[in-house]
Amino acid sequence: xxxxxxRAIDQTTEDTAEGSSQQAITKTVGGRPVTMTPEMAEAFxxxxxxxxxxxxxxxxxxxxxxxxxxxxxxxxxxxxxxxMLFAGILPPAWLAGTTMLAASKILDNMExxxxxxxxxxxxxxxxxxxxxxxxxxxACPSDQWRHxxxxxxxxxxxxxxxxxxxxxxxxxxSEDQRWVPYYLGNPVYAFLLMVFFQYGVALHELxxxxxxxxxxxxxxxxxxxxxxxxxxxxxxLKDYVAFPLLAGPFAPWVFTGNLTANxxxxxxxxxxxxxxxxxxxxxxxxxxxTENESRGMWYFRQILGSANLTGGKFFHLMSGNLSFQIEHxxxxxxxxxxxxEIAPEVQAICERYGIPYNVGPLPQQFAxxxxxxxxxxxxxx
Amino acid sequence: xxxxxxxxxxxDRVLRSPLVDLLTGPHGVDRYTELVEPTWTLGDSxxxxxxxRRQTSRSVTLTLEPNAAFAAEPAFLAGQHVNLTVEVDGRRxxxxxxxxxxxxxxxxxxxxxxxxxxxxxxHLYRNARVGMVVxxxxxxxxxxxxxxxxxxxxxxxxxxxxTPVLSMLRTLVDEGSDCEIAFLHxxxxxxxxxxxxxxxxxxxxxxxxxxxxAADAGRLRGYVDADQLASAMPDPDAVYVCGPRSLVxxxxxxxxxxxxxxxxxxxxxxxxxxxxxxxVFADSGVDVVDDGSSLLEQAEAAGLSPQSGxxxxxxxxxxxxxTSGAIRNLITGAVSTADEEDVQICVSAPVGDxxxxx
Numbered sequence: 001x002x003x004x005x006x007r008a009i010d011q012t013t014e015d016t017a018e019g020s021s022q023q024a025i026t027k028t029v030g031g032r033p034v035t036m037t038p039e040m041a042e043a044f045x046x047x048x049x050x051x052x053x054x055x056x057x058x059x060x061x062x063x064x065x066x067x068x069x070x071x072x073x074x075x076x077x078x079x080x081x082x083x084m085l086f087a088g089i090l091p092p093a094w095l096a097g098t099t100m101l102a103a104s105k106i107l108d109n110m111e112x113x114x115x116x117x118x119x120x121x122x123x124x125x126x127x128x129x130x131x132x133x134x135x136x137x138x139a140c141p142s143d144q145w146r147h148x149x150x151x152x153x154x155x156x157x158x159x160x161x162x163x164x165x166x167x168x169x170x171x172x173x174s175e176d177q178r179w180v181p182y183y184l185g186n187p188v189y190a191f192l193l194m195v196f197f198q199y200g201v202a203l204h205e206l207x208x209x210x211x212x213x214x215x216x217x218x219x220x221x222x223x224x225x226x227x228x229x230x231x232x233x234x235x236x237l238k239d240y241v242a243f244p245l246l247a248g249p250f251a252p253w254v255f256t257g258n259l260t261a262n263x264x265x266x267x268x269x270x271x272x273x274x275x276x277x278x279x280x281x282x283x284x285x286x287x288x289x290t291e292n293e294s295r296g297m298w299y300f301r302q303i304l305g306s307a308n309l310t311g312g313k314f315f316h317l318m319s320g321n322l323s324f325q326i327e328h329x330x331x332x333x334x335x336x337x338x339x340x341e342i343a344p345e346v347q348a349i350c351e352r353y354g355i356p357y358n359v360g361p362l363p364q365q366f367a368x369x370x371x372x373x374x375x376x377x378x379x380x381x
Numbered sequence: 382x383x384x385x386x387x388x389x390x391x392x393d394r395v396l397r398s399p400l401v402d403l404l405t406g407p408h409g410v411d412r413y414t415e416l417v418e419p420t421w422t423l424g425d426s427x428x429x430x431x432x433x434r435r436q437t438s439r440s441v442t443l444t445l446e447p448n449a450a451f452a453a454e455p456a457f458l459a460g461q462h463v464n465l466t467v468e469v470d471g472r473r474x475x476x477x478x479x480x481x482x483x484x485x486x487x488x489x490x491x492x493x494x495x496x497x498x499x500x501x502x503x504h505l506y507r508n509a510r511v512g513m514v515v516x517x518x519x520x521x522x523x524x525x526x527x528x529x530x531x532x533x534x535x536x537x538x539x540x541x542x543x544t545p546v547l548s549m550l551r552t553l554v555d556e557g558s559d560c561e562i563a564f565l566h567x568x569x570x571x572x573x574x575x576x577x578x579x580x581x582x583x584x585x586x587x588x589x590x591x592x593x594x595a596a597d598a599g600r601l602r603g604y605v606d607a608d609q610l611a612s613a614m615p616d617p618d619a620v621y622v623c624g625p626r627s628l629v630x631x632x633x634x635x636x637x638x639x640x641x642x643x644x645x646x647x648x649x650x651x652x653x654x655x656x657x658x659x660x661v662f663a664d665s666g667v668d669v670v671d672d673g674s675s676l677l678e679q680a681e682a683a684g685l686s687p688q689s690g691x692x693x694x695x696x697x698x699x700x701x702x703x704t705s706g707a708i709r710n711l712i713t714g715a716v717s718t719a720d721e722e723d724v725q726i727c728v729s730a731p732v733g734d735x736x737x738x739x
Contacts (some may be wrong), residue, residue: 071412124471124473125474128412137408234403237403238406242400
């Protein structure tokens with residue numbers, strides 16, 4: 001996937017060489033103009049390329065040990081949590097089991113699934129950790145995710161009408177999306193998406209907004225639908241039929257425990273992901289602005305379009321290090337815990353080029369996202 | 382014994398059941414059991430190192446206890462090779478080795494010659510220890526004894542090429558064979574000749590040795606020739622030779638019907654002209670302009686990481702479906718134009734446009 005991404009970048013770089021070179025871009029961030037000229041972008045891009053090369057050259061045992069430790073913790077939490085829920089008739093056991101299972105699902109989806117599927121550990125050559133084959137504990141089929149996320153979202157990040165992650169085809173998350181009366185329900189849709197997040201993610205590749213507008217028909221998406229159906233069926237059977245039935249008379253406690261664990265995972269991952277590109281200050285781009293984009297300009301767009309979260313080591317682990325969204329978007333295929341390590345350096349480089357580096361604590365960032373969701377429900381915004 | 386087998390079968394049936402697959406989905410049961418014990422895998426063929434010996438200063442001998450998944454592979458025949466997978470600095474590396482154990486042995490014995498710039502052999506020589514778990518699969522190879530054993534057999538081995546020959550010798554001894562056997566072993570020095578004492582003690586085997594860096598020590602003087610072969614056994618029914626390419630070539634010159642195996646990578650003839658066609662890695666959505674190197678190297682240069690192993694056309698780990706186009710085998714020079722065929726990408730170079738499901 002990254003290769004596809006890099007190729008797309010190479011393509012644009014080539015285009016630049018042949019055609020008219022890209023113009024300088026100016027964005028207003030927090031009332032302050034931020035400009036990137038093609039000459040600056042060149043040097044800026046080179047510095048970031050060098051940083052990436054340094055990390056790639058250092059990949060090895062340490063990264064392998066790290067991801068295996070996380071996998072081990074996730075599997076232990078999962079087995080322990082499910083076992084505990086079998087005794088869920090006792091409230092402390094139910095609480096502990098649900099918490100462990102929720103933690104396991106969060107680790108599985110974020111620090112392991114999302115990151116492994118980005119190809120962050122492909123260099124290890126371990127079939128259990130390769131992007132091509134990894135499947136996660138979520139309703140979304142991983143092959144569809146790899147297309148919509150790794151390719152579309154990471155290549156065309158925050159370009160309105162290209163990046164479907166701007167509102168996921170359901171929400172109005174940018175002033176540049178034309179208002180229609182449907183968006184009056186923006187806060188309601190956002191709340192429902194939060195609660196049913198894994199199903200929202202699963203339906204992402206279906207491109208329902210294009211089906212609604214008559215652009216494509218549901219028949220065009222047959223294959224996608226079949227893929228979603230198979231994955232959702234198995235996930236549902238596992239969490240809501242097989243495990244409860246195995247518990248016999250304790251089925252209700254297992255059922256509610258699994259339901260709650262899935263809900264916690266949904267709300268948590270929604271919060272982290274919405275804080276990646278939607279907090280105040282993050283920028284969207286037009287197709288025209290990104291024509292003939294050089295690699296340096298691509299980096300510039302990734303930084304202006306992303307926001308980081310502050311927190312402790314445990315917080316970063318549970319967010320799959322997506323709390324380093326900026327670094328993640330610069331280098332999506334290096335192990336995520338490395339993003340934390342290079343963050344100070346990235347921030348220093350940004351400072352030298354006068355590029356704002358959006359970072360804040362989760363409650364504050366999320367509050368600005370909620371405000372935006374409500375604000376954009378109305379037509380005069 | 383009977384109850385134990387039944388219990389094993391029951392456990393296997395439970396672990397392979399659709400219910401367990403559903404409950405452990407989407408990762409599968411192996412991804413849980415391996416965390417308790419790395420060899421507890423149904424799908425991944427692995428082995429645990431149960432003994433490590435360093436017989437010489439340039440080799441390491443591993444005794445491996447394979448798991449049940451390995452036992453499910455086709456039975457090992459003396460002289461065949463296996464793929465050994467180890468992790469070096471976080472990266473999986475696969476190499477091909479010929480086990481030295483007899484055919485029906487439960488334990489697999491590998492003697493690995495250390496190469497000066499051999500990533501895997503150096504790693505194993507330095508770090509192999511009891512309890513280490515390795516990947517072990519892909520039994521294969523045609524360097525084997527016929528089911529009806531020949532009456533008079535001449536074996537020739539060079540250096541660590543002794544391992545498949547030793548496997549055959551041990552198998553014949555185990556079988557109580559009464560056939561006539563001669564064995565020529567070439568090594569650099571007596572100290573570097575693996576399994577010297579064991580082979581010397583084998584009943585009914587005539588052993589002759591030659592040393593390239595200690596000419597006076599062995600009975601064979603100089604390079605292998607017709608005289609040396611004849612002095613060991615004139616007109617044998619079958620000849621088996623394993624070692625460096627030069628040794629194999631020299632023996633083949635005198636015994637054209639000899640069976641041979643060489644583990645030193647062949648030198649690929651660098652193509653004199655590059656086709657300049659387009660190589661499409663369809664599954665990855667990547668295409669590159671052919672630079673004349675192997676499909677594997679071109680894929681890696683394009684940032685892809687397809688599975689690969691020996692990189693010399695032996696292990697078939699890298700095999701991929703070629704959907705269209707012509708390729709040339711870098712070892713044999715043979716050109717193949719068939720659509721929809723499986724090719725070993727490590728030893729295949731494009732001839733014109735090629736599309737690969739990779």
